[in-house]
Amino acid sequence: MKTDLQRFFDCMDYRASDRRPNHELGAWAQTRARWQAEAPDAIADFTWDWFKGEPALDMDQREFIPVNYSFLPVHPREVLEETDEYVIARNTKGIVTKALKDGTVGGARMCMDQYLSFPVSRPEDFPAVKKRLIAGAAERYPADLEERYAGWASARDIPLVLGRNCAANGFYWRAREWMGTEALSFAWYDYPDLMHEMMEFFADFIIETSRPVLEKVQIDYFCLNEDMSMKSGPLLSPDTYRTFIFPHMKRLVDFFRSHGTRHFAVDTDGDPTVLIPLLLDAGVDVIWPIERASDVSPQQWRQQFGKDLRLWGGVDKRVLVKGPEAIRAHLREFIPLIEEGGFIPTIDHTAPPDVSWDNFRFYMDAKRALLLGDFAALDA
Secondary structure (H helix, E strand, O other): OOOHHHHHHHHHOOOOOOOOOOOOOOEOHHHHHHHHHHOOOOOOOOOOOOOOOOHHHOOOOOEEEOOOOOOOOOOOOEEEEEOOOEEEEEOOOOOEEEEEOOOOEOOEOOOOOEEEEOOOOOHHHHHHHHOOOOOOOHHHOOOOHHHHHHHHHOOOOOOEEEOOOOOOEOHHHHHHHHHOHHHHHHHHHHOHHHHHHHHHHHHHHHHHHHHHHHOOOOOOEEEEEOOOEEOOEEOOOHHHHHHHHHHHHHHHHHHHHHOOOOEEEEEOOOOOHHHHHHHHHHOOOEEEOOOHHHOOOHHHHHHHHHHHOEEEEEEOOOHHHHOHHHHHHHHHOOHHHHHHOOEEEEEOOOEOOOOOHHHHHHHHHHHHHHHHOOHHHHHO
């Protein structure tokens, strides 16, 4: 039997293997509460850290080097107004939001917050942001990092990744956190010098924060979380991306490749199709999670972009509520990609609370048959 690392490389390199990797993102807190009510014994041993693996669901393991790419120090959280219905607060990123309380489980809300203000509204505000993003500061790394290097540098049997998911959020993501979507959309035109400065600064920040680790250990992939698209397309045009982000994205990818990083992934919801050629030109070779509600699919992207683009995700979460027959039919669509490789099927985001435990358990069992190449099981 192959190791999780061998299986991952086989898939990414389009080789046959004993099976394809079994990955998932996670579940909403509200979903966890539902499953706890429906099947407490079945989920009793869950770790709920599905990126690292979930033994009870036979998920493959990955190890993540913990590096802090966020503000240091963070903004102190401050409640500005609170009622029985909502709370207005400044979060650790300096953003003021209004959040509804109804449906909250474990701090996780049923709907997105309303964003009221951001740290940057004009060029004069950006220096204060930069002061909280000192690259390579000792506090960005775990205290026992030096002790861990030997284990990572020796023979491993699971993929090694720099940064947990959403640790190194990308160029668009960070600029949106600093300015807000609407203000950022205008800033490309109103403050072009500021935007060039932001993109250059952030590339330098990720490079210099990653350098001390990459000089001592080779990682298997790095993921830049961007979320720069919506259902109808990206939130910035290809020309805007090419002008402001592309040169620094290419520089960033080149840096990681020069230190032996095998794969570079970008995470974005929505439909980023028109930006994918630019991402490929920059050296990106993985896109996920392929959000099906945006009328995109892994089959479409494989046909359009070929094997240069590896694909993760693509399982329509909306199908999981429809029951076993619909789930089997949906998974059968992926058989050619499973056979070809370069594709790891996962739900196209975290499992939402309208998915019952029985449907999710059926999905995981059926997906395991798909990953094993037991395609006949999907015809049952």
